[in-house]
Amino acid sequence: MKKHNYSAGPCILPQEVFEKASQAILNFNNSGLSILEISHRSKDFVAVMEEARSLVLELLNLEGKGYQVLFLQGGASLEFLRVPYNLMKVEGKAAYLDTGTWANGAIKEAKSFGETVIVGSSKEENYNHIPKEYQIPSDANYFHCTSNNTIFGTQIKNFPKTNVPIVCDMSSDIFSRSLDFSNFDLIYAGAQKNIGPAGTTLIIVKEEILGKTNRNIPNILNYQQHITKESMYNTPPVFAVYTSLLTLQWLKKIGGISAIEKINETKANILYSEIDRNPLFTGVASKEDRSIMNATFVLKNPEHQELFDTMWKEAGISGINGHRSVGGYRASMYNALPIESVQVLVNVMKELENKI
Amino acid sequence: MKKHNYSAGPCILPQEVFEKASQAILNFNNSGLSILEISHRSKDFVAVMEEARSLVLELLNLEGKGYQVLFLQGGASLEFLRVPYNLMKVEGKAAYLDTGTWANGAIKEAKSFGETVIVGSSKEENYNHIPKEYQIPSDANYFHCTSNNTIFGTQIKNFPKTNVPIVCDMSSDIFSRSLDFSNFDLIYAGAQKNIGPAGTTLIIVKEEILGKTNRNIPNILNYQQHITKESMYNTPPVFAVYTSLLTLQWLKKIGGISAIEKINETKANILYSEIDRNPLFTGVASKEDRSIMNATFVLKNPEHQELFDTMWKEAGISGINGHRSVGGYRASMYNALPIESVQVLVNVMKELENKI
Numbered sequence: 066m067k068k069h070n071y072s073a074g075p076c077i078l079p080q081e082v083f084e085k086a087s088q089a090i091l092n093f094n095n096s097g098l099s100i101l102e103i104s105h106r107s108k109d110f111v112a113v114m115e116e117a118r119s120l121v122l123e124l125l126n127l128e129g130k131g132y133q134v135l136f137l138q139g140g141a142s143l144e145f146l147r148v149p150y151n152l153m154k155v156e157g158k159a160a161y162l163d164t165g166t167w168a169n170g171a172i173k174e175a176k177s178f179g180e181t182v183i184v185g186s187s188k189e190e191n192y193n194h195i196p197k198e199y200q201i202p203s204d205a206n207y208f209h210c211t212s213n214n215t216i217f218g219t220q221i222k223n224f225p226k227t228n229v230p231i232v233c234d235m236s237s238d239i240f241s242r243s244l245d246f247s248n249f250d251l252i253y254a255g256a257q258k259n260i261g262p263a264g265t266t267l268i269i270v271k272e273e274i275l276g277k278t279n280r281n282i283p284n285i286l287n288y289q290q291h292i293t294k295e296s297m298y299n300t301p302p303v304f305a306v307y308t309s310l311l312t313l314q315w316l317k318k319i320g321g322i323s324a325i326e327k328i329n330e331t332k333a334n335i336l337y338s339e340i341d342r343n344p345l346f347t348g349v350a351s352k353e354d355r356s357i358m359n360a361t362f363v364l365k366n367p368e369h370q371e372l373f374d375t376m377w378k379e380a381g382i383s384g385i386n387g388h389r390s391v392g393g394y395r396a397s398m399y400n401a402l403p404i405e406s407v408q409v410l411v412n413v414m415k416e417l418e419n420k421i
Numbered sequence: 422m423k424k425h426n427y428s429a430g431p432c433i434l435p436q437e438v439f440e441k442a443s444q445a446i447l448n449f450n451n452s453g454l455s456i457l458e459i460s461h462r463s464k465d466f467v468a469v470m471e472e473a474r475s476l477v478l479e480l481l482n483l484e485g486k487g488y489q490v491l492f493l494q495g496g497a498s499l500e501f502l503r504v505p506y507n508l509m510k511v512e513g514k515a516a517y518l519d520t521g522t523w524a525n526g527a528i529k530e531a532k533s534f535g536e537t538v539i540v541g542s543s544k545e546e547n548y549n550h551i552p553k554e555y556q557i558p559s560d561a562n563y564f565h566c567t568s569n570n571t572i573f574g575t576q577i578k579n580f581p582k583t584n585v586p587i588v589c590d591m592s593s594d595i596f597s598r599s600l601d602f603s604n605f606d607l608i609y610a611g612a613q614k615n616i617g618p619a620g621t622t623l624i625i626v627k628e629e630i631l632g633k634t635n636r637n638i639p640n641i642l643n644y645q646q647h648i649t650k651e652s653m654y655n656t657p658p659v660f661a662v663y664t665s666l667l668t669l670q671w672l673k674k675i676g677g678i679s680a681i682e683k684i685n686e687t688k689a690n691i692l693y694s695e696i697d698r699n700p701l702f703t704g705v706a707s708k709e710d711r712s713i714m715n716a717t718f719v720l721k722n723p724e725h726q727e728l729f730d731t732m733w734k735e736a737g738i739s740g741i742n743g744h745r746s747v748g749g750y751r752a753s754m755y756n757a758l759p760i761e762s763v764q765v766l767v768n769v770m771k772e773l774e775n776k777i
Contacts (some may be wrong), residue, residue, distance in 0.1 A: 067455045075659055077458045081429070086457070087446040090439055097424045097737075101442065101664065102433045104740060138494040139622065146639045174639050176739035177542055213709070262457040264494065264620045264658030283530050299498035303622030304660060308457065321658040339497045350559055381453075384460060399626055 069406035073215050073236065073359065073397045074190040074386035075257040082311040089307065105300050105321040110307075114296055121269060123314065124321055125246040133292045135268040136306045140212070141167065141236045144253040144266060145174040148232055150286045152207045153178050154278045160184045160229065164221070165192040165214035166265075166390065167234060175209070184208070191391070192217040193352035201227045206278075207250070213238035216256075216388040218350040218361030218395065224248060224361055230274050238358045238365075239267070240316060241400055242326045250274045258358070259400045261309030264302045316400065325400050332398045332407045333357040341413045343418055345369060349391060363393030371421060377413045385410070425762035429715065429753045430570050430593065430612040438617075438667040445663065456663055461656050464611035470652055473666040477625060481602040481669075482676055489648045489691065491624040492662045497523065497592045500622060501530040504588055506642045508563045508607070509534050510634045516540045516561040516585065520577070521548040521570035522592060522746065529563070538745050540564070548573040548706035548745070549629050552567045557583045562634075563606070569594035569612075572744040574706040574751065594714045595623070596672060597756055598682045598738030606630045613713070615756045617665030620658045630744060670755065677767040689713040690765045695767045699774050701725060705747060719749030725777060733769045740768070762773075 070077040074348075093100040094109050117135040121127075149169070153159050158180035161172045164187060175181040182205065185196030192214060199393075200207045207230040213220045215237040224231065228249035239254040246252065250271045250350055257263040270289070275289050284290050284298070291298050296306075316325060337355060340348045340362045349361035364370055377385060387393040396410060423660075425432040442456075445536070449456040450465050452659040460465055476534060477483075504527070509515050514536035517528045520543060531537040538561065541552030548570060557564045563586040569576045571593040580587065587604035588666075595610040602608065607626045612620040622645070631645050640646050647654050693711060696704045696718045705717035720726055733741060743749040752766060 070454060070458050072458060075458055075656065080453070083446055083455045083457065087443045090443040098426060098535065098739070099434070099439045101439065102426055102431055104428045104431060136497060138658075140494060140655040142641045143499075146641050170640070173642065177637050177639055182640070187761065206488060222453045249634075251712075255656060260659050262658075263461065263656045264661055267741060281533050283533055284526070285502050285530065299496045300611060300619045301432065302658065302661065304618050305620055305658065352508045364737065409643065 069380070069382045069409050070384055071382060071396045071402070071406070071410070073388070073395060074347060075263045075400075076397055076399045077401045078261065078312055079315045080307070080402045082308060082315055085311050086308045087144070088303075089334070096138060100304055100368065103303065105303055106298060110303060111308050114301065116297070118315060120313040120317060121267065122420060124240060125269065127246055127269065127391070130247050131139050131271050131273055132269050133272050135270070135288070135291050136265050136296050136301060136309065137268060137291060138265060138302050140266055140285050141234055141253060141255040142170060144234070144268065145171040146210055146250065147286050147288065148207070148209065149175045149178040149273060150280065150282050152230070153280075153286050154206050155179075155280055157206040157278070158182060158202070158204070158355060160201045160208045162199065162208070162210040163188060164195055164219060165217050166209050167214070169235070170212070172208055185222045192219065193355040195221050198394060201225060203228065205229045207232050210234070213356050215359050215397070216390060218356045218358035218359045219354040219418065220358065222354065235338050238356070241303065241329050241358055243322055256305060256309050259312070261312050262305050262307035263419050265309060267309070276298050310390070319392055327396065328404065329400065331358050332402065332404055334341060335404070335407050335411055336398065339414050343414050345418055345421065348358060349393065358397060360396045360397060360398065361387060361391055361393065363387075369417065372404065372420065373413075373417050380409050382410055382413070425736070425738045426472060427738060427739055427752045427754070427762070427766070429744070429751060430755075431619045432753055434617065434756045435671045435757045436568055436581070436670055438664060438671055441667050442660075442664045444644070456660055459659065461653060462673050463644050463660050469521070469663050469666050470657065472730055474652070475516060475663055475751050476669040476673060480596060480625035480672060481625070483625065486603050487629055489628050490626050490646070491626070491647050492621050492665065493624060493647060493652065494621060494658050495613040498611060500624065501527040503644065504563070504565065504607065504614055504641050505531045505534040506636065506638050507631060507644050508527065508588065508634065509636075510562050511535075511636055511652045513562040513634070514556045514558070514560070516564045517588050518552060518555065518564070518566040519544060520551055520567050523570070524567040524590070527565055527567070527590060529596070530684065540678050541542060548575065549705060551577050551710045557581060557585050558658060559584065559587045563588050563627050566590070569712050569714050571715050571753070572746060574712045574715045576712035576714065578710065578758060588707060594712070596678060596681070597714055599678055607661055608735060612661060612665050615668070617668050618661050621665060623665070631729040642708070653733055684760065685713050685754065685756065688758065689716065691760070691763050691767055692716050692754065695770050699770050701774055701777065702770065703747065714753060714755060716752045716754065717743060717747055719743075725773065728776065729769075729773050732773060733766065736765050736769050738769070
């Protein structure tokens with residue numbers, strides 16, 4: 066039985082992506098070679114990389130606006146370091162919004178570089194909301210935020226208006242909703258939610274913000290180096306990039322971000338409505354900041370846990386245990402999760418109510 | 422028709438690895454989930470990571486000798502940076518052996534940290550041999566070398582005896598030959614030759630050499646951080662690690678390094694014998710330093726190139742064009758390349774001789 070996979074990441078990808086990726090491991094593009102054994106310099110793979118980069122700009126409506134796209138290795142956690150290396154001036158400073166575990170990881174790496182101003186934080190409330198009304202110092206080299214907080218189930222709905230370059234970690238909600246992406250100067254995202262399998266990081270950078278730090282940047286951390294080499298400064302993660310291309314092609318085919326956004330909103334509405342309606346459950350995140358990707362909720366009475374856990378497992382659901390720092394449950398509803406899977410979870414919640 | 426794949430990397434992997442990897446994308450461990458959609462914290466994947474790390478120590482005969490194994494992202498090029506960050510003291514220095522393009526990449530990153538002494542170089546002879554008789558300063562924090570030079574077809578046969586910790590980039594010949602691996606203090610290797618697909622880097626480090634620099638090391642670059650988190654400081658490249666495990670299991674099954682070494686020597690002997698015998702060809706690298714992984718050779722008469730290229734392509738051979746910095750041909754004979762593929766190439770070389 067195919068599972069209803071609510072894993073927070075790595076997470077479900079479209080079934081047709083699994084099938085095409087599986088096939089390409091046996092015979093890629095009818096070449097007689099596996100996608101795992103071809104040179105990254107081969108004509109076929111160069112075409113994959115180019116199409117993936119160009120599809121990113123098309124889907125985000127960023128074509129012809131001075132952005133460069135990279136597919137690198139290292140995860141968002143390596144970008145926590147690359148960002149200050151490339152953007153924080155010697156004796157400069159950066160502004161960070163502290164909305165959770167991953168924002169904190171980014172802050173820690175930035176602090177080893179220079180002055181890191183935390184302009185807002187919801188740490189005291191265990192990150193159950195997004196700080197608002199914060200001020201970004203006008204002399205900051207950049208402002209860094211995390212658009213969606215997987216662990217806590219919060220999501221930034223309104224991004225600040227500022228003249229300071231905006232850097233955004235969109236690992237867990239990129240390609241899920243319509244935004245004016247041209248308001249961002251640098252976007253990065255680990256692939257393992259809406260892009261592809263774990264093992265590559267998507268970086269979209271407005272080229273004009275680079276080269277201004279007077280800092281000595283190691284080659285492997287230098288965005289400009291990777292731009293010049295078209296993401297092949299060193300051997301790229303061929304399979305992860307190929308599978309990301311398959312996922313982007315699927316997204317384009319079903320209608321792009323505006324189409325998936327409607328589906329995502331439908332899924333989120335179905336689940337949050339049940340969380341709010343069902344007397345056994347309560348949501349964790351502030352309503353106005355609820356993520357459409359990750360819904361966090363708890364049972365009001367912990368004694369119901371054993372029965373509920375048995376019931377959702379029997380229904381074929383997997384991956385809805387909450388993160389240890391929040392507890393309870395977390396239902397991650399990334400792009401590829403079908404509406405039917407959400408219906409199954411909601412049915413189990415209703416059945417629990419009927420049984421108790 | 423299945424190709425005879427001589428690609429320099431990413432390169433051929435065992436056919437059974439392709440088949441198992443392909444299957445795991447549809448249904449991993451009969452879980453009803455794809456290997457691409459499971460959490461890296463799931464019991465099944467934690468078991469994969471643990472078995473992969475333990476098999477590395479077993480195959481290299483390093484069990485119980487104080488070594489830690491990591492599977493990270495970033496490729497060997499990121500290790501060029503991690504190594505000085507973790508091992509070069511503030512005001513310290515490191516010794517490097519310059520044997521080619523990749524050694525040079527490592528040297529460039531080290532230079533941004535501190536004094537980097539090049540103890541030997543064959544650059545003036547286009548890296549056609551391995552420098553010998555070099556001295557390693559006794560006060561160097563470490564000595565760095567590249568065991569096999571993919572582009573130039575040279576390989577270090579005798580490693581220096583020194584009290585300085587030895588760091589070795591074994592990207593293109595790890596698991597191919599018997600060595601006393603306990604002579605090395607840190608070994609790293611991009612997976613995409615003898616380990617698995619592009620997208621993960623294997624690092625084997627003697628834990629006692631860490632923590633001695635007094636340097637502020639960013640978390641993502643800190644080996645100790647990754648050791649503590651058992652390669653899960655951030656999301657690991659799940660599929661690349663799993664496929665690496667499959668390749669290591671295959672290597673163990675066929676008899677480990679001593680068994681594959683005999684096969685590799687047989688393949689190299691067949692090809693080098695023909696290069697030396699056939700009056701149309703000549704080898705590029707000095708005979709005593711010839712790599713058993715990558716054989717570089719040229720046609721004595723460039724006019725024969727068109728015919729030769731047509732002939733090997735017709736025979737189903739791919740990936741033997743030389744790197745642009747050497748020209749001619751490069752036959753990469755990694756662990757998974759069957760002896761029959763070498764025989765096919767040698768037959769084409771003989772046929773060319775007969776035709777001319």
